[in-house]
Amino acid sequence: MAMATPFLPPPSHQPAEGQATWPPPPPGQRVDGPTPGPLPPPPLPSASPAETSVSLRGLYKRFGSKVAVDGIDLDIAKGSFFGLVGPNGAGKSTTLSMITGLLRPDGGSVAIADADVWADPVAAKAVIGVLPEKLLLFERLSGAELLGYLGRIRRMDPAVVDSRAEELLSVLGLSDAAGTLIADYSQGMRKKIGLAAALLHRPEVLFLDEPFESVDPVSARTIRTVLGRFTEAGATIVFSSHVMATVEDLCDHVGVMNLGRLIAAGPIEDVTGGQRLDDVFVSLIGADELGEGSLAWLRRSPD
């Protein structure tokens, strides 16, 4: 499973403004820099590069005047189950898209298993599996056909593709829908076939963007089991979510993003400091409390 020291600091890491600070500021207050507090910051142990699975340096992306990702430095160790959390618009999906070679960054670099994603995208994409938020599939293929063609395009042995596809469809409860066109799949089924496509080639690192969205509880449990087995085999999983309970339940490491910055990252117990993740998250992000008078019109008058 996870290594003891999965969050690896970049060499000569200096937290950028508003980045990776501890302790979290009071609710409603923006992070402006490291602040002394009652709890010690999460440990930032050193590790050899060989233990690093994913490495980001100064990752930066701007859309027009909006800075979506503001210079992220992060190392994720091999075998870890890393959860990237943050409010809507924090930059999680943009970050994952840049890590997986789907969105060109304006600055910085990404390395996966020693392959520079943007200098050698083919090598990087060969060792990763991706389940993006906006799942683009060939809608006019059946589930079985999709896996078959994706495996062949990845130059896998057709016999291996077919046997793995059959097993994945069976485990994910899609055997009965193997011949159904993906256009006719429900959202949950689409997520599952997307996951099957991401796992088919047994990637070293799996990136999942909101994998449990629109998935029913039974399927969610199946997916958790599959992901658990995947990390047991030494693979790395990076996934984004805004459901804290899921992250707390699944991940051994967590990174918290807000306004395009990574404001905390490390082993989950170090980031939470014994508190619940959602409490820590709210205190890190700062949430406006709903005033007493807000939305008063929603209350029914006692008749």
Next chain:
Amino acid sequence: MVATFARLKLAILVNNLRKPRTAIPLLIGAFLGFAGLVPLAWLGTAALPGRPEWIQPMLVCAAALLAIGWLLVPLVVGFTDGTVDPSRLAPLPLERRELVQGLLVSSMVGVMPVTTALALLSVLMLASSITSAVIIVASISILAALCVLLSQVGSALLTGLARGRVGREAVAGILSLISIVVAVSAQVAAGSGRTLSLQQVETAAGLLRWTPGGWLGWGVARGLEGELLPALVAPLAAGLFTIALAWLWGVLLDRSLTTAEHRRSDADHDRSRWPGPGVLRPIRNAGTRAAARRAIWTNRRDLRALMALAGQLPIVIALALPTLGALARRDPTAVLAAGFVGFYGGMTNANLFGIDGAGTWLDLTAAPSMRSVVWGKTIANLVMVGPLTVLVAVALAAWTGGWVLVVPALAVAFAAYGTTTGLQAVASVRLPIPVAATPNPWSGTSSGAGCAAGLMVVVVMASSALLSLPGLLPVLIFAGRGDLLLSILLTPWAVGWGLLAWILGVRRAARNLDRDIASLCTSLAPRI
């Protein structure tokens, strides 16, 4: 790898037929639209050996025009083949070269490329030796690849240019200009086609010889004359040009697949101004206003919508060309030509729901009624085309002095708009054509969609023209006779006719939607 791509394309095309409601008409439309090309090519080529002096100019013109057609027609009609959408392959470890080769081969599987290939094979009839047959086959292969690449690179280039709003509007403007040039050229060619002389064809060939398609035609012709050097050099040059195009396509694909356009937030959306709210103020229904506002917003910012507007232009301009004579003579009745703008406005209501795609359900379920959605969308186009109609009428009146005919001209325009809109509304619901939601606005969701869309434009246009005649003719006839007063008095008839056709069409479309929204949404869901 290329075989896998070809099989992938075939599988998607075959699976498309599992939904016969839209797939079969698309396929039939595609064949109807292009099947005529094959016998035409074979009959034409069969006649060439008897007239050897025609061989070289004809081959040059045919090859060059075919390549130019593959470049321009998909841009104007709004569909290139995007069945194997590259954005779905973005997470895979494919070298740029492999992706381009795979997409190129998959693009050659489909109705239009197969039809083109069958037509091109007719040139084999001219082969007199094995050497010339080899040259012909090589040239045909290069020409087929060139055609497909021109089509894909053209749309990819424009997609890159159209990332910003200014770029989108500039691209729409440029393509409209190209459409006008193509329409005028086609009209001129059709007019002079009856007396097409060898000299004219040679003159055209002299120009077209400098295009890559022309090189190939020229090379084949020289090869048939027994001159091996030009027969080898020409396909070599065209082949190198094709490789360069493939490389450019790879670069553009790479860029488009890894570059996201900044999505404007809802707040930005709300702040954005749209033209002419006052025009719609009398419409009390909030759902209609909302649908109209959304349609105008889409039309101004979505290149696919702008291209749909531009795509109707050449046909309408071609129809309006005969009035040029009256305009040149400063005949006051030329003001009535403003009616063509109304006709154009009605045509822009084609495929009302195609661009909304899977999002159609949101519009339809959130709206207070189906009728309000159809009204809103059709009113939106009137808001956009109305001022243009007035402008054209006033400009024509200023040029010819026919100010008294401005009102009849506007009535004629409204009658044409209403009738065409009514028909388009029904056609939009009964036979929607999904427009792919990909970064490339010219990307069709299935092979044959472009041909079917083009065919539908022609059919609806012809039907609309016929249907609008009872409303237009009384005004036009009396204006033509010089009985201007009667012509003006008959304007309420023309307006009423247009309004009636519009109302009936909207009601019919809304009734269809009320009965079966699911079918429309299913037809429009992304199906690639």
